[in-house]
Amino acid sequence: MQRVLLHPGPQQERQGTKIQSLFFLATLAFQSHIYFFTAFRETITFNTSPPRRYPNRLGLLGWLGKGRHGLERYLYTLHRLTGLALLGFLVFHIFVTSSRLLGRQVWEPLMALTHHPVFQAVEFLIFAAFAFHALNGVRLLLVELGGAAGKPEEPVYPYKSSIHKQRPLMIAMMVLAGVFIVLAGFDFFLPGH
Amino acid sequence: MRESRYWGLHMTSAVALFVLLGLHLVIMHLDGTLALIDPAWSKPLAWDSVLTRARSAFFTASYVLMLAAALFHGFYGLRTMITELTGSAAVRRATSIAVWTAGLALFGLGAYAIVAMHLRVGA
Numbered sequence: 001m002q003r004v005l006l007h008p009g010p011q012q013e014r015q016g017t018k019i020q021s022l023f024f025l026a027t028l029a030f031q032s033h034i035y036f037f038t039a040f041r042e043t044i045t046f047n048t049s050p051p052r053r054y055p056n057r058l059g060l061l062g063w064l065g066k067g068r069h070g071l072e073r074y075l076y077t078l079h080r081l082t083g084l085a086l087l088g089f090l091v092f093h094i095f096v097t098s099s100r101l102l103g104r105q106v107w108e109p110l111m112a113l114t115h116h117p118v119f120q121a122v123e124f125l126i127f128a129a130f131a132f133h134a135l136n137g138v139r140l141l142l143v144e145l146g147g148a149a150g151k152p153e154e155p156v157y158p159y160k161s162s163i164h165k166q167r168p169l170m171i172a173m174m175v176l177a178g179v180f181i182v183l184a185g186f187d188f189f190l191p192g193h
Numbered sequence: 194m195r196e197s198r199y200w201g202l203h204m205t206s207a208v209a210l211f212v213l214l215g216l217h218l219v220i221m222h223l224d225g226t227l228a229l230i231d232p233a234w235s236k237p238l239a240w241d242s243v244l245t246r247a248r249s250a251f252f253t254a255s256y257v258l259m260l261a262a263a264l265f266h267g268f269y270g271l272r273t274m275i276t277e278l279t280g281s282a283a284v285r286r287a288t289s290i291a292v293w294t295a296g297l298a299l300f301g302l303g304a305y306a307i308v309a310m311h312l313r314v315g316a
Binding site for chain 1: 204207208210211214215218222223224225226238240243247260263264267268270271274278280299302303305306309310
């Protein structure tokens with residue numbers, strides 16, 4: 001099949017009956033003064049100021065997703081926050097688990113301490129942060145290596161943005177993270193564990 | 194080392210951590226689920242379980258690898274965030290030095306604990 005038009009959609013939309021095209025011409029005639037004055041106004045208020053520069057260094061405000069962004073932008077913020085939390089926990093974790101060198105009499109009271117409800121809640125949050133960070137990281141790797149955004153293609157109407165191509169992956173990863181978090185919730189908070 | 198090398202290592206360590214840390218967290222925290230398969234997995238934090246893992250060459254090697262990968266991945270991530278938030282070259286340099294110092298010190302402590310425990314129990 002030979003593709004003649006790059007944008008067949010709008011062209012097809014414009015095809016109508018003869019009455020419709022007459023109506024279109026009539027509207028054009030009645031409104032032509034608007035087009036005229038709009039064009040006139042634009043010639044006299046021609047913008048001569050230098051182009052406005054937008055900062056590309058948004059700082060911490062950028063983490064809040066300043067601007068029009070997809071959902072993935074907020075996952076980026078969450079990825080960083082969970083990463084910081086995991087790093088903080090890792091440092092603490094290295095000190096706690098290194099105490100095994102001091103023997104059983106130090107290890108057992110320390111582990112009894114970690115069964116405190118507050119510590120259990122913190123550990124659960126760390127598990128949840130890991131589940132999110134790991135599965136979002138898989139998505140990032142796939143997108144980064146070019147596997148998830150789709151191949152570049154001719155912009156044929158209706159257009160498909162790369163965001164729509166990678167969105168199912170994001171949803172699948174978040175659902176999977178949710179499953180692991182719920183599973184861990186059972187292990188953390190159900191009595192007998 | 195060039196920045197692109199660091200970035201490549203960041204992604205490589207991410208893949209390693211996905212496997213190793215995933216395994217680690219499943220063993221440590223999904224113990225209730227694992228106990229359905231084998232009751233031996235039910236008390237991962239008990240002293241005897243700690244000794245069993247310390248005796249195993251697989252766990253010892255995976256702990257050292259996991260420690261190195263996690264420290265690199267975490268501290269490189271932190272360095273990226275600080276580098277992005279500040280434009281100053283002096284701050285970047287200080288961050289790199291601080292991150293390397295902290296990472297190597299923590300690796301020294303952790304790796305010493307892992308290997309010393311393995312030698313103590315395995316002998």
